[in-house]
Amino acid sequence: MRNTLFSAAALALLAPAAFACEAVTLGDLTIEHAWSRATIGATRPAVFYVEIRNGGADDALTGIATPAAAMPMLHETVVTDGVASMPHAMSVPVPAGEIVKLAPGGYHGMLMQLTGALNEGDSFPVTLTFEKAGEVTVDVEVVPMRAEGPSCEGGH
Template sequence: MKLSISALLAFTLCAGVVQADPIRQGNLEVDGAWARASIGASRPGGAYFTVRNLGNEADRLIGLSSPVSAMPMLHETTVSEEGVSRMAHVEAPEIPAGGALVLEPGGMHLMLMELTGPLEEGGTFPLTLIFETAGEVTIEVPVLSIRATGPEE
């Protein structure tokens, strides 16, 4: 019994650290946030999250801020027919009614330009998302390994 309780506790702790509950703001739900550990602070960092729109009207992500980056920006990686990868700045992406804005490796991502310090594996940092309709919400982003490819690791 003792064993299973501690096992359960360990599981709960793990789940608590890695998979925070979705955060609700108005009709939006922010979930699955994670960042890659950086090497030092000279290179930009990368982070990901998902915003689901549970409402009947589209919203827009119009602003971002975080104490770890002087200039957070949304970028999208596209790979052309010829296999050339390219990054493009995405401004104020829409979160369609009943849909989601998904940031994930190989697609849209948050570039944390001008890091104020290294993003260290095991740490977290606050990230504020500003939506046109739903307003402002601050989430805590866990920093995973530089080799991580998704929030579940």
């Protein structure tokens, strides 16, 4: 028993990236798997991806804010007639009972005017504002540029 407890404590200490895998709840919303790609310097915009589970009534993500970037915005990658463009999204619908993903090729946060480079292994906070549920802050895991998802999803 003591051994088990000890290993559990050791494991917890050995898993510094686990914070990003933690789910944060805000009312009926569960926010998890927040991740971003490392950047080269601070001149190019960075990206923000996250997963939102809605166990309650219809809501919408209306904005993001972070100390990591002076101008964070919600965008959506749209492919129309074989051409990809990236219009701003005024808000991202979070319908009742659904899981909404800000993910590659769809909705994403575009973090412009970075205050510094995002390095692999770093984390930074992003505050999400929902139309009804209000605000919640999550820790965002910075993964290598060529990663295809957060490290806690495994296999990437």
